[in-house]
Amino acid sequence: MEYCFGVDIGGTTVKMGLFSAEGELIHKWEIKTQTQNEGERILPDVAESILREMDERDITAGQVLGVGVGIPAPVNSEGIVQNTANLGWGYKDVKGELSKLLSGLEVRAGNDANVAALGEMWMGGGQGRKNVVMVTLGTGVGGGIIHNGRIVVGENGAGGEIGHICVNYEEKEKCGCGKTGCLEQYASATGIARLARRRLAKYHEQTILNREDISAKTVFDAVKKKDEVAIKIAEEFGVYLGHALANIAVIFDPAVIVIGGGVSRAGEVLLPFIEKPFRERAFFANQNTEFALAMLGNDAGIYGAAKLVLDE
Structure with a gap:
């Protein structure tokens, strides 16, 4: 079976979900957003939480299609953020850094409102x-x-x-x-x-x-x-x-x-x-x-x- 993860980073909490490749939400949970020290712990905390979920469910890296991330800031097509209002980040290569923390898993990133719109188009009001x-x-x-x-x-x-x-x-x-x-x-x-x-x-x-x-x-x-x-x-x-x-x-x-x-x-x-x-x-x-x-x-x-x- 193949899976993917959806991550929604907010100023207070990070919402996370494990999905099947068919789009079924299998499990969702939250972790605290650690914004201190320019948000240096946010991506490591996300990676640790994903790896823990994979370990607990015996999911191998080969079964994971990738990790999608929504961020409250403009995000370009390369997954790079130049600045954020409430995460403490300046320039941040979200795609590159998170992929490295996840030992090479594919990462996609987008602005949180755009990503929410995509979610509503897929499974919601649209x-x-x-x-x-x-x-x-x-x-x-x-x-x-x-x-x-x-x-x-x-x-x-x-x-x-x-x-x-x-x-x-x-x-x-x-x-x-x-x-x-x-x-x-x-x-x-x-x-x-x-x-x-x-x-x-x-x-x-x-x-x-x-x-x-x-x-x-x-x-x-x-x-x-x-x-x-x-x-x-x-x-x-x-x-x-x-x-x-x-x-x-x-x-x-x-x-x-x-x-x-x-x-x-x-x-x-x-x-x-x-x-x-x-x-x-x-x-x-x-x-x-x-x-x-x-x-x-x-x-x-x-x-x-x-x-x-x-x-x-």
Whole structure:
């Protein structure tokens, strides 16, 4: 029997999965991400954990097709990272270093959002489609673009950085990337909370929202209770995201746009706020683009990482 491993490296934990060559998830587990000392222990810890799993299950190196890795940073086609925001790495040859630690096993690496998109295309909300855009709405806005079944990586590994499309040229506050008016400032969990705080400060409307406890979750919980102020905030969020996705669609022409990340836990109530402005702006050829919620949750990264290997 042949196997592969999927690894999703995050700032707090590393999620790992053992898969069969047919794509069945056999076992998943996590280890702590050791970011101290410029993250020097991260790849050795990953290698040790994989080798331990192989030993415990009597899996030989000859049975392992490879190891796929998702990383929260741009990753080029050679598996090289130039810098990371929260792992402590500067330049890192992830593919080369991890392969050496694993005694020559094949390693494939990609940006975590791109890899998660690949996972959703394979076994999740985009299953059965080859052209998929995934938007991850979490603390920031991540994105992954799958074209003809392959990740759009780009020259510098920054393909699919949807969160940094400029959607407001009048914005004065800076995004975390240092620019202004990025989608991330309006459509992330923190961005939705920011929109809510701005509205509550500007208008004195009756609402069940508590000004001292604003989050994306409280906004959409209030939407479900038909709170008019929360609905207006959700509509503003939806316009920013829907219009941005219409621009993306005219370039990549996806069959389906998958919405994931923590904000997507609001459920189906979320989608109409995005779809309506999308269809108002979308090119006629993109009017039939479908929308779906991500299905794999926190496992999307390990599924996509495994698919990196299985696609080779």
